[in-house]
Amino acid sequence: MKVKADYYYSEEHEWVRVEGDLAYIGITDYAQHHLGNTVFVELPENESEFAAGEVIGVIESVKAVADMHTPVSGTVTAINEELEDSPELLNEDPYGHYIAVLKMTNPEELKALMNSEQYAAFCEQQEE
Amino acid sequence: MNYVPNPPWVVQQMLESMGLASVEDLFRDIPEELKLKRELNLAAPLAELELRRELSALAAKNLNVDTYPCFLGAGAYDHYIPAVVEQMLLRSEFYTAYTPYQPEISQGILQAIFEYQTMICNLTGMDVANASVYDGGSALAEACSLACDVTRRKKILVPETVNPRYSEVVRTYALGEKMEVIPVSCQEGVVDAGAIAALIDDQTAAVVIQHPNFYGNLEVELEKIGQAIHAHKSLLVMAVDPISLGILKPPAAWGADIVVGEGQSLGNSLSFGGPYLGFFATTQKLMRKIPGRLVGETVDLDGKRAFVLTLQAREQHIRRERASSNICSNEALCALAATIYLTVVGKQGIKAVAKRCHQLACYAKQQFVKAGFKLKYNQPFFKEFAVAVNDPQAANAALLQAGIIGGYELNDALLFAFTEKRTCAEIDRLVAALGGMERE
Amino acid sequence: MSKLSFEKSVAGASAFSLPRCDIPPEAVTVEIPQNFLREEDPLLPELSEVEVVRHFTELSGRAYGVDNGFYPLGSCTMKYNPKINEWAARLPGFANIHPLQPQDTVQGALQLMYELEEMLCEITGMDSFSLQPAAGAHGEMTGAMIIKAYHNSRQDYKRKKMIVPDSSHGTNPATANMLGFEIVQVKSDERGLVDLADLRSLVNDEIAGLMLTNPNTLGLFEEDIQQIAEIIHAAGGLLYYDGANANAIMGITRPGDMGFDICHLNLHKTFGTPHGGGGPGSGPVGVKSFLADFLPVPVIEKQGSKYILNYNRPLSIGKVHSFYGNFGVAVKAYTYIKALGKTGLKEACENAVLNANYLRTKLTDHYDIPYNRLCKHEFVASARKQKKESGVTALDVAKSLIDRGYHPPTIYFPLIVEEALMIEPTETETKERLDEFVEAMLAIDREARQSPDKIKAAPQQAVIRRVDEARAARRPVLKWSPEK
Numbered sequence A: 001m002k003v004k005a006d007y008y009y010s011e012e013h014e015w016v017r018v019e020g021d022l023a024y025i026g027i028t029d030y031a032q033h034h035l036g037n038t039v040f041v042e043l044p045e046n047e048s049e050f051a052a053g054e055v056i057g058v059i060e061s062v063k064a065v066a067d068m069h070t071p072v073s074g075t076v077t078a079i080n081e082e083l084e085d086s087p088e089l090l091n092e093d094p095y096g097h098y099i100a101v102l103k104m105t106n107p108e109e110l111k112a113l114m115n116s117e118q119y120a121a122f123c124e125q126q127e128e
Numbered sequence B: 001m002n003y004v005p006n007p008p009w010v011v012q013q014m015l016e017s018m019g020l021a022s023v024e025d026l027f028r029d030i031p032e033e034l035k036l037k038r039e040l041n042l043a044a045p046l047a048e049l050e051l052r053r054e055l056s057a058l059a060a061k062n063l064n065v066d067t068y069p070c071f072l073g074a075g076a077y078d079h080y081i082p083a084v085v086e087q088m089l090l091r092s093e094f095y096t097a098y099t100p101y102q103p104e105i106s107q108g109i110l111q112a113i114f115e116y117q118t119m120i121c122n123l124t125g126m127d128v129a130n131a132s133v134y135d136g137g138s139a140l141a142e143a144c145s146l147a148c149d150v151t152r153r154k155k156i157l158v159p160e161t162v163n164p165r166y167s168e169v170v171r172t173y174a175l176g177e178k179m180e181v182i183p184v185s186c187q188e189g190v191v192d193a194g195a196i197a198a199l200i201d202d203q204t205a206a207v208v209i210q211h212p213n214f215y216g217n218l219e220v221e222l223e224k225i226g227q228a229i230h231a232h233k234s235l236l237v238m239a240v241d242p243i244s245l246g247i248l249k250p251p252a253a254w255g256a257d258i259v260v261g262e263g264q265s266l267g268n269s270l271s272f273g274g275p276y277l278g279f280f281a282t283t284q285k286l287m288r289k290i291p292g293r294l295v296g297e298t299v300d301l302d303g304k305r306a307f308v309l310t311l312q313a314r315e316q317h318i319r320r321e322r323a324s325s326n327i328c329s330n331e332a333l334c335a336l337a338a339t340i341y342l343t344v345v346g347k348q349g350i351k352a353v354a355k356r357c358h359q360l361a362c363y364a365k366q367q368f369v370k371a372g373f374k375l376k377y378n379q380p381f382f383k384e385f386a387v388a389v390n391d392p393q394a395a396n397a398a399l400l401q402a403g404i405i406g407g408y409e410l411n412d413a414l415l416f417a418f419t420e421k422r423t424c425a426e427i428d429r430l431v432a433a434l435g436g437m438e439r440e
Numbered sequence C: 001m002s003k004l005s006f007e008k009s010v011a012g013a014s015a016f017s018l019p020r021c022d023i024p025p026e027a028v029t030v031e032i033p034q035n036f037l038r039e040e041d042p043l044l045p046e047l048s049e050v051e052v053v054r055h056f057t058e059l060s061g062r063a064y065g066v067d068n069g070f071y072p073l074g075s076c077t078m079k080y081n082p083k084i085n086e087w088a089a090r091l092p093g094f095a096n097i098h099p100l101q102p103q104d105t106v107q108g109a110l111q112l113m114y115e116l117e118e119m120l121c122e123i124t125g126m127d128s129f130s131l132q133p134a135a136g137a138h139g140e141m142t143g144a145m146i147i148k149a150y151h152n153s154r155q156d157y158k159r160k161k162m163i164v165p166d167s168s169h170g171t172n173p174a175t176a177n178m179l180g181f182e183i184v185q186v187k188s189d190e191r192g193l194v195d196l197a198d199l200r201s202l203v204n205d206e207i208a209g210l211m212l213t214n215p216n217t218l219g220l221f222e223e224d225i226q227q228i229a230e231i232i233h234a235a236g237g238l239l240y241y242d243g244a245n246a247n248a249i250m251g252i253t254r255p256g257d258m259g260f261d262i263c264h265l266n267l268h269k270t271f272g273t274p275h276g277g278g279g280p281g282s283g284p285v286g287v288k289s290f291l292a293d294f295l296p297v298p299v300i301e302k303q304g305s306k307y308i309l310n311y312n313r314p315l316s317i318g319k320v321h322s323f324y325g326n327f328g329v330a331v332k333a334y335t336y337i338k339a340l341g342k343t344g345l346k347e348a349c350e351n352a353v354l355n356a357n358y359l360r361t362k363l364t365d366h367y368d369i370p371y372n373r374l375c376k377h378e379f380v381a382s383a384r385k386q387k388k389e390s391g392v393t394a395l396d397v398a399k400s401l402i403d404r405g406y407h408p409p410t411i412y413f414p415l416i417v418e419e420a421l422m423i424e425p426t427e428t429e430t431k432e433r434l435d436e437f438v439e440a441m442l443a444i445d446r447e448a449r450q451s452p453d454k455i456k457a458a459p460q461q462a463v464i465r466r467v468d469e470a471r472a473a474r475r476p477v478l479k480w481s482p483e484k
């Protein structure tokens, strides 16, 4: 299971990469592995607003479906439309493909998230 | 008659192998006080020969459309079913199979469904069709529910010209309070575009248009109605007669977003109302929201073409309470009948059948008019129209006396249907019998 | 590879002709305005009759039904479908009657439906039945509507929650959601049964009801059913019986006696009507008398010696089907019940339970069976041992069974069992068949240890190998297009 340094992680297996006040949000390697072959990604609408914990998208695999929650609050400034045609990118390189970018309204929320070491330990615990 | 194959001594052997003394031991997990301590109050078992006698006698109490010509329609039609359809349906690899969950041993069924989906798309002009839902009424209800889901709105406009049985089913499905059914009254047997424009608003998820409608009429203002609907970003849900699509413009050309209908006409017997075939087609845009099974093309490990149930993440077994429909078993064998039917009649046949129905209806209209009858509505129709009569019930009774299964009773008219099975001679008899009665 | 009918099409070929047109030539018209007419013919195949027959015969050769062999598909009750039933449903007096014919002309059909309803009442311990629902899930929906209508009729509008077990079939929560209920999941305990403590903690005056299968989807009888009924009823809720597993209890015990208020039956499971490759089914709904007024319209009533359809039922939920449900399926179930009669249904049930326990016992040493005790008509084994030892999963076991001539069991359901293999032999299998199946399962277990790659490469004997499901779902091709 790959974990990326310098990313923030949620217990729902989403990652956040921060650039200024922008949060890039995606799903982790653990998440893609457990979902299996992703076949469809339902993206949020640009400019829509979300509070931390709300569902911003849905990821479908052949045999499962999972909600994608945003770990931070904010307004969507970009979505990764590439995923609409190539959902398999989430399997191939989950950290290289964000699902949406949010302009954060409360960066303090990042403090509640895990760092890469904590997340790696969290995943190990989940596996038991 | 029983179909349990193990004789008692084998049963005993099996019990012993498990260390059980008797069959009762198999049920010791059921609390004693719940057990039925008597025989079921049913008749004694019957041998096959007795079954034949009993069932034949019951069937003989019904008047079937092979004995009397049938002019009843109103949602179920006496079309001809080619012998090939009946024969092929008896292949038990088809009819004794379950839903094709395991693609490797179900390619035949999956391919047939794929062909069916293609045929429904080609008839309706739509992009995607599912493997079937229960019947015309439930197909319409599912369509309305899908419309509410994707538009996040609640109102569904349902004109009076929609089959009242379908609208009733929609109203029942609306018990879930996820949709609100708004009736639209109609004059002259068609929907008035003005009436739709007056009722439609930004809360309207969809408008249902049946075309040809329940009274057999073409919805002459369809184009304007479609524009009004789309101007409000509502969906146009059309219910259509698949046979009519042999000659009528496909619903996609009218801008339909969802097309449903009763597929019984396609190779399925009348069978007192079921099993029938709800067909369901929509646009590419709504593909991932469509209810029910879908078969898709893919390849196997060797790169060979293969078919498989797909987009299953929509369905109840994966999405559970978040699935937009609960449908599981559908009407696969009826869809197979439709597939075989459409393969038999083919491109030319469907057109010929549609044309013949319409021409016979036109002939009937001429004869009715000649005999002094008035049509209830003065609208173009496909294969059904309503004839004004004083007492529809009495008129039907008289027709029955004359050896004819009459029409569907409206308040002041009889709605007659004309399939390719009818002949001019039968129509002449119908007109004469009704004429004789009305003059009395 | 089997070509599609469209790919076999030859322009001008035909398997169909209409009778000579007897409309006088001068009377032949088309009175449809031009802009309502089709411009292009619908694209349908053009084949001669012999080619149509060969096409579908070929397709049938690539399908597998109960008549082909053992079909232990759990929860689906793939029992033998008696041939006499097919004959009965095709009698012209049943197959060729219009649903809107005058009631006097369909007395035989109404009588059959009326009597079938009465028989189903007796079998389930319910007071009234409706044959209108077209499948199990449709029956559930009708039942959930009745639950809603009942609470509404008492102005008890706060009951917005429906309880379903975590082992429940997907149609249960999906159905409740369609009716606008919020779904509350009750846990299974270590016995694999409804966790009573959890259930107690969930009920309150917002509970509309509980939907339950008994025996449950693990094939285990919910022994505490009376207490469950008490808990739900005390909270003012109703108890719904999903009758998918009724083959395990018929003639032995009845949902009506267990405390259920509403139930559906799957005629296409319990009563021997064929599944048709995915339908038609039939899911009649039965209720206790206090709910009878809510049943769909019309109801069939007997007046003297005459049967009538009564639409005048002000409290009815309305219609759930355009007509009266899948009558043709009802004819088959009626014939089946008449054949088995008062003793045969119970015998069928006993043998279904016997066969399931026989298989369970024989597989015990080789497959993990998480809830390994007396089961009813089915049991759930697990391939988790094989998966751990050799990486062979439930899916691999299923595919290997295909190579050995079997239809696989239901896999990955219920969700509470890992690597689930849900096995339901039904009563119509001989001991020899079961022994052969056990042999096949043991051989797979052996091979999993010796040469797991072989199992993972299965099937090899089928007309195709494993399919790329991800590809099908990522870039869906849902119809044939000529340009390809």
Ligand SMILES: Cc1ncc(COP(=O)(O)O)c(C=O)c1O
Pocket (backbone or CB within 6 Å): B327, B328, B329, C075, C076, C135, C136, C137, C138, C169, C171, C172, C213, C217, C242, C244, C245, C266, C281, C282, C283
């Ligand atoms: C436990 C259970 N409930 C409900 C259903 C749904 O029945 P149907 O497919 O007839 O809608 C099934 C069918 O597999 C089932 O096994």
